Amino acid sequence: xxxxxxxxxxxxxxxxxxxxxxxxxxxxxxxxxxxxxxxxxxxxxxxxxxxxxxxxxxxxxxxxxxxxxxxxx
Numbered sequence: 206x207x208x209x210x211x212x213x214x215x216x217x218x219x220x221x222x223x224x225x226x227x228x229x230x231x232x233x234x235x236x237x238x239x240x241x242x243x244x245x246x247x248x249x250x251x252x253x254x255x256x257x258x259x260x261x262x263x264x265x266x267x268x269x270x271x272x273x274x275x276x277x278x
Contacts, residue, residue, distance in 0.1 A: 206214070228236050228245055236245050 225236060225242075225245075230236065230241060230244055231248055234241070236242055
């Protein structure tokens, strides 16, 4: 792991540690154990992926995974 990768990893982990103080799952429960933490991470990754996909589509950088209905006749 090079210096840049190490710095990114530390930054991500520090941010996660801070987020977990106030974190709640989508169902409103607090994170109490490893299973809850795993679920929280999956939920956050899903949000990031959805946001990235929407932004890419809005900016015309979509990767053709969605359907284009604009040319339907």
